Amino acid sequence: MSTAVDYRSRVRRTWCPGCGDYGVLHALQTACAALSIERRNLVVVSGIGCSSALPHFLNVYGVHTLHGRALPVAQGIKMANKDLTVIVAGGDGDGYGIGAGHLIHALRRNLDITYIVMDNRIYGLTTGQASPTSDRGHKTKSTPAGNPECALNPPALAVVGGATFVGRGFSGEPVHLAEVMQRAIRHKGFSLVDVYSPCVTWNKVNTYDFYRPRVVKLEQEGHDPSDREAAIRQALREDRLPIGVLYEIDEPTFAEEEPSLQGEPLVRSRIGLTASEWAALMEEFS
Amino acid sequence: MTKQREATVWIGGEAGEGIASAGDVFVKTAARAGLGAFAHNSYQSVIRGGEVVLQIRTGPHPVLSQGGKWDFLLALNQRVLDHYLPWAAPHAAALFNADIVAPPEGSAPAALLGLPVGELTAGLDQKPVMQNTILLGALAFLLGLPRELFEGSVRAQFEKRKPKLAELNVDVARRGWEYAEQHFPPAEHITLAGDGKRRIVITGNQAVGLGAVAGGCKFYSAYPMTPASSIMHWLAPRAARYGMLMKQAEDELAAMNMAIGAGFAGVRAMVGTSGGGFALMTEAVGLAGMIESPVVAVLSQRGGPSTGLPTKTEQGDLFQALGASQGEYPKAVLAALDPVDAYYAAVEAHNLAEKYQMPVILLLDLYLSERHVTADPESLNPDVAIERGEVVREIEGEYLRYRDTVSGVSPRALPGTPGGMHVAASDEHNEEGVLISDWYTNPTMRTRMMEKRMRKMKGVRRDTAERGLVCEGPEDAEITIVGWGSTFHVLEEARRALADAGHPARLIQFRTLWPFPAEQALPLLRKTKRTVCVENNAGGLLARLIRQETGFAFSHAVRKYDGEPFSAGPLTQALEICLRPKAPKVQTLISAELDLPVVFQ
Numbered sequence: 001m002s003t004a005v006d007y008r009s010r011v012r013r014t015w016c017p018g019c020g021d022y023g024v025l026h027a028l029q030t031a032c033a034a035l036s037i038e039r040r041n042l043v044v045v046s047g048i049g050c051s052s053a054l055p056h057f058l059n060v061y062g063v064h065t066l067h068g069r070a071l072p073v074a075q076g077i078k079m080a081n082k083d084l085t086v087i088v089a090g091g092d093g094d095g096y097g098i099g100a101g102h103l104i105h106a107l108r109r110n111l112d113i114t115y116i117v118m119d120n121r122i123y124g125l126t127t128g129q130a131s132p133t134s135d136r137g138h139k140t141k142s143t144p145a146g147n148p149e150c151a152l153n154p155p156a157l158a159v160v161g162g163a164t165f166v167g168r169g170f171s172g173e174p175v176h177l178a179e180v181m182q183r184a185i186r187h188k189g190f191s192l193v194d195v196y197s198p199c200v201t202w203n204k205v206n207t208y209d210f211y212r213p214r215v216v217k218l219e220q221e222g223h224d225p226s227d228r229e230a231a232i233r234q235a236l237r238e239d240r241l242p243i244g245v246l247y248e249i250d251e252p253t254f255a256e257e258e259p260s261l262q263g264e265p266l267v268r269s270r271i272g273l274t275a276s277e278w279a280a281l282m283e284e285f286s
Numbered sequence: 287m288t289k290q291r292e293a294t295v296w297i298g299g300e301a302g303e304g305i306a307s308a309g310d311v312f313v314k315t316a317a318r319a320g321l322g323a324f325a326h327n328s329y330q331s332v333i334r335g336g337e338v339v340l341q342i343r344t345g346p347h348p349v350l351s352q353g354g355k356w357d358f359l360l361a362l363n364q365r366v367l368d369h370y371l372p373w374a375a376p377h378a379a380a381l382f383n384a385d386i387v388a389p390p391e392g393s394a395p396a397a398l399l400g401l402p403v404g405e406l407t408a409g410l411d412q413k414p415v416m417q418n419t420i421l422l423g424a425l426a427f428l429l430g431l432p433r434e435l436f437e438g439s440v441r442a443q444f445e446k447r448k449p450k451l452a453e454l455n456v457d458v459a460r461r462g463w464e465y466a467e468q469h470f471p472p473a474e475h476i477t478l479a480g481d482g483k484r485r486i487v488i489t490g491n492q493a494v495g496l497g498a499v500a501g502g503c504k505f506y507s508a509y510p511m512t513p514a515s516s517i518m519h520w521l522a523p524r525a526a527r528y529g530m531l532m533k534q535a536e537d538e539l540a541a542m543n544m545a546i547g548a549g550f551a552g553v554r555a556m557v558g559t560s561g562g563g564f565a566l567m568t569e570a571v572g573l574a575g576m577i578e579s580p581v582v583a584v585l586s587q588r589g590g591p592s593t594g595l596p597t598k599t600e601q602g603d604l605f606q607a608l609g610a611s612q613g614e615y616p617k618a619v620l621a622a623l624d625p626v627d628a629y630y631a632a633v634e635a636h637n638l639a640e641k642y643q644m645p646v647i648l649l650l651d652l653y654l655s656e657r658h659v660t661a662d663p664e665s666l667n668p669d670v671a672i673e674r675g676e677v678v679r680e681i682e683g684e685y686l687r688y689r690d691t692v693s694g695v696s697p698r699a700l701p702g703t704p705g706g707m708h709v710a711a712s713d714e715h716n717e718e719g720v721l722i723s724d725w726y727t728n729p730t731m732r733t734r735m736m737e738k739r740m741r742k743m744k745g746v747r748r749d750t751a752e753r754g755l756v757c758e759g760p761e762d763a764e765i766t767i768v769g770w771g772s773t774f775h776v777l778e779e780a781r782r783a784l785a786d787a788g789h790p791a792r793l794i795q796f797r798t799l800w801p802f803p804a805e806q807a808l809p810l811l812r813k814t815k816r817t818v819c820v821e822n823n824a825g826g827l828l829a830r831l832i833r834q835e836t837g838f839a840f841s842h843a844v845r846k847y848d849g850e851p852f853s854a855g856p857l858t859q860a861l862e863i864c865l866r867p868k869a870p871k872v873q874t875l876i877s878a879e880l881d882l883p884v885v886f887q
Binding site: 041068076261264 | 317318484485486487488492496499500502504505507525526527528529530531532533535536537539540541542543544545546547548549550551552553555569570573577663666668669670672700701702703704705706707708709710711712713720721
């Protein structure tokens with residue numbers, strides 16, 4: 001029986017004191033422990049940004065990739081070795097800004113991967129510019145007159161974009177968040193977990209105090225996650241900010257559909273051609 | 287009259303009129319008859335409606351290039367006949383469907399042989415492409431190709447996709463043959479004599495796909511882009527058979543990053559694209575360099591810059607490959623010479639990528655990617671050496687993913703390996719993989735890790751030197767011709783023509799561009815006073831690289847950047863000019879309307 005501590009590495013955690021990402025990291029360790037995922041079979045992939053430092057704080061396999069490219073790298077890993085548990089972690093700028101194009105295709109592709117976005121609605125590592133989830137009017141270093149663009153609604157986008165699992169959490173509710181993560185990892189197919197993870201340094205609007213009175217747990221709202229329209233309604237709510245599992249359906253995964261992934265993982269498939277395979281190929285060319 | 291041992295056939299029409307299929311039948315017939323063939327498609331980037339001319343040359347194997355003027359033109363429409371008549375060789379003949387194409391008035395430079403296609407196919411369920419089969423039948427007769435082999439090739443072509451139409455087309459081809467037999471004189475000036483050996487027909491891109499499969503590549507990701515797409519098309523229906531996945535990605539950023547992920551997980555992974563797509567992949571090429579993960583990128587060049595000439599050939603991306611990504615990291619850049627070489631180059635690229643845990647770029651271009659040539663099946667060895675590099679399976683004690691070693695290569699632990707857990711990071715990191723970039727910047731460690739990675743280039747240099755270049759011709763030559771990659775055979779053809787004209791010439795063709803084989807190249811380059819660098823680009827990129835790496839400057843250059851490949855005839859003329867006392871330093875060749883007139887600058 002593993003515990004959350006077992007997944008922790010020796011690397012000193014570099015986030016600002018009070019950063020929401022600590023709660024996310026702890027919730028992820030808790031979820032992995034609850035599911036008894038073998039560390040050697042777990043790969044955590046991140047992009048670039050404060051939150052993307054997360055793999056370093058775990059003693060599992062990790063790839064700290066380029067800004068916005070965590071999803072394709074993670075999908076390549078999963079396609080090459082479908083036996084691995086692959087979790088992607090990153091921020092809102094990484095996933096919804098520079099990497100947004102990959103997100104919608106990852107949703108459609110439905111590989112069995114979990115994507116955790118630490119959404120602080122600001123660019124933290126680059127010291128406080130507007131992000132794709134910054135509200136209209138939000139004054140930042142790059143939008144001194146107030147953000148002229150509206151905020152992206154990632155869960156709503158994901159539900160209409162072909163997601164088979166959409167969850168939301170709040171790093172101020174780590175126990176609840178760990179439960180959402182557990183369900184996301186257990187889900188067969190692609191799962192997105194968008195987490196309200198406050199930046200205590202650069203975002204003075206979307207703080208813990210902003211979220212606490214607004215969040216409401218979906219489990220207490222009688223929400224049916226298999227109801228797509230209800231999921232969209234919950235994602236679009238303005239009175240409260242629902243957290244929990246918004247949407248979950250059972251659809252074929254990429255690995256189930258793709259002929260090349262029916263047998264052993266690619267990483268264990270035979271190298272080279274047999275004499276008869278070669279002869280057949282030569283016949284094709286003649 | 288001296289008999290010609292080879293023939294050049296042009297099949298021209300609109301894209302979508304079945305030119306490729308007719309060309310396939312013709313080349314297959316030649317291959318089965320023991321002849322060599324070389325086909326180059328000069329086409330437009332439209333699915334239907336652009337004029338396309340497939341240039342095929344056949345003769346004794348190997349045929350080195352697509353040839354010059356046509357001996358036979360299969361004109362599938364009026365425009366093609368009117369347009370291409372001026373490029374007829376002496377004693378040439380044009381074949382066409384007399385129902386839809388009218389012979390031009392007045393004298394013509396070729397015999398005009400119209401076939402009454404409607405009459406010949408009366409009573410059959412007629413299809414427009416039947417005219418192609420009829421014309422091919424007539425051509426096969428005129429060239430004296432073995433009838434059985436020809437009909438077998440027609441059958442084989444249709445059996446693959448439309449088995450119901452196979453016998454019908456054989457019947458139609460026979461009608462074309464018989465009509466020609468009764469009405470047209472055979473081409474007496476041409477004798478095609480095969481050597482009785484049956485050969486295969488393969489393109490550069492197919493050879494890369496085949497090399498990937500034989501070399502154990504298990505993951506290919508790409509976004510459609512001419513002229514690389516046919517690698518995807520070849521692999522897609524076959525990959526699953528060989529425990530491989532061909533994945534079309536949402537863009538080239540994804541394609542490259544997926545391949546890097548797959549490589550990290552432990553499979554041989556490859557991408558294929560052209561210059562525009564490679565530009566998008568570029569940041570990730572550096573990622574592979576930094577996290578020391580193997581990946582192979584096939585970069586099939588086309589005319590640039592920007593969208594450029596999507597369906598035309600060029601060698602303009604050399605510095606894009608050499609300079610890919612920010613910063614410094616170990617990499618290899620290889621260029622394949624022909625389809626057979628492309629097969630081995632694909633395997634070598636994977637070996638280098640895994641052995642040195644780095645990106646390897648394999649340069650092709652449209653001229654090589656899409657060329658159909660005959661090849662001896664035994665020239666392709668299925669038992670290729672596969673070097674997977676150092677991978678640890680069991681770990682005792684502490685594991686350092688980026689251990690500073692003598693060779694610079696740190697043994698990899700693949701995900702799933704107990705005790706090998708580490709983070710592969712795009713930020714600078716220490717031996718363990720822990721970042722030293724922002725919080726703990728450590729100049730000494732940074733220097734050490736940079737040196738560790740770059741030290742791998744010593745091994746890469748050692749391993750690639752042997753494949754660095756090929757040399758043809760005598761040492762005591764009048765002139766040294768230098769090229770790289772896909773132009774090998776056409777340069778060799780021109781070199782032989784020069785030698786036949788009394789000018790012994792030497793050819794040096796580069797296969798490794800990075801690390802540049804300077805030590806091997808320099809003594810060879812210094813052998814002759816006159817040295818000419820021949821490139822399908824405007825800037826003389828190889829000449830620039832050679833000067834950068836060796837200090838050597840060429841006396842002459844011949845360049846071409848009109849989108850068309852070199853043609854041996856005009857190229858030989860240009861090389862002869864280089865031998866004159868006051869030869870221009872740089873000559874630019876232009877194929878005006880598909881070839882021939884040479885413009886000197």
